[in-house]
Amino acid sequence: MRILLVEDEPTLTTQLAESLRTAGYALDTADNGLDAHFLGDSEDYDAVILDLGLPQMDGITVLQKWRAGGRAMPVLILTARGGWHEKVAGIDAGADDYLAKPFHMEELLARLRALIRRAGGHASAELRCGPLALDTRHSRASVAGLNLTLTSHEYRVLAYLMHHPDEVVSRGTLTEHIYAQDFERDSNTVEVFIARLRKKLPPGIIETVRGLGYRITCPN
Amino acid sequence: MRILLVEDEPTLTTQLAESLRTAGYALDTADNGLDAHFLGDSEDYDAVILDLGLPQMDGITVLQKWRAGGRAMPVLILTARGGWHEKVAGIDAGADDYLAKPFHMEELLARLRALIRRAGGHASAELRCGPLALDTRHSRASVAGLNLTLTSHEYRVLAYLMHHPDEVVSRGTLTEHIYAQDFERDSNTVEVFIARLRKKLPPGIIETVRGLGYRITCPN
């Protein structure tokens, strides 16, 4: 899952970035409104964390521009404590959730997970696909109840696929959502992860659609 | 489905071409107004993507000439952002849809699908024909609810037939719409695809009209 963090205060940014990266997200950052607007408009994020007080362009404005341009990714707004009108403005501008500063990292992570889940139309924190289950809360996958031991990137690939069931996901899309901005092409790492995943999963769960990508199909 | 892309900016052209081809379209390209006019006038496209700022002949003019000559294929115009008068001019000239640059590939693909669908008089993204259903969004076919596994070209043949139900489609027309410009005659590939499709479909869906071509008949 790839996330954009928009925050201008450096110390908070580094803290958040640290936590988000160790939580397994591919993270891009922006510290001003213009960069934020550009990134959110041109890249494909699974969620955005947006502070409101930004140099060069206000957070609300950035969000409005995204929405006006048809960008629909979930956006979580960071507001000052008791910033009552900010919340209202944020909701009007198309925010999906907000969190008052200061906050606990745990809560931010939980809300993020929920946002990403709901964006895919999933209600529960646990995604299922036949015998395969994905516990997004603890970043664990299990087959028929028993836990798998996946490496960080194996989990990311599987998670993205399970968030988009019955959908062909191209290798390009996968790399985009697994790595941050500086991802490289001309590499078959995704194929390797798929191969390693297939060894740990029941056969036939991840199917290859030749020339297009991979698909996980759920018998629901 | 065969598409004509008219765009003079090389980098954008290659990007678009790449995406359109992997999306399964047979693609021809033109980078100036004259070629565009000639191709659109002499070949049979299921849709055209038309940029307006072109060398040698303006996009609007090209479109007007096509329409004046009775060509009715759906045309999607690419306009500059906020090009308000361009939109109006485009509509007057007979455009079916327009998209402001910069745009997201996903949106272009969605609009294209919609155009092709509507050109055949179909309202929904899912075409049905008895027990047979075609999900144009995910490029998938199913019989009585369960998915078929079709190869890329098998799907293209079936898709074209289902977009033209109760209509006899000649082998020539099929090859034209399945392959790009450089298609070859003296080949029975279409027959082979038809044969392979018939093995995967309920019997009797694709009927042969001797000397003319194939027809898919729907009990609607």
Place this chain on the structure above:
DNA sequence: CCTGGTGTTCAGCGTGCGTTCAGCTTGAAA
């Protein structure tokens, strides 16, 4: 310093898919 675990690269292999072809079947016309 070493060691175990993870991500990346690469080369060789297997195979799916498009194409071709040859032989067979079907249908129409005389």
Place this chain on the structure above:
DNA sequence: TTTCAAGCTGAACGCACGCTGAACACCAGG
């Protein structure tokens, strides 16, 4: 019925795509 053209289909082939085992690089912890 015979004859011929049109269409069907099983088999084979070659290429390119994807798979995979193994080596290498990198980092963290001991």
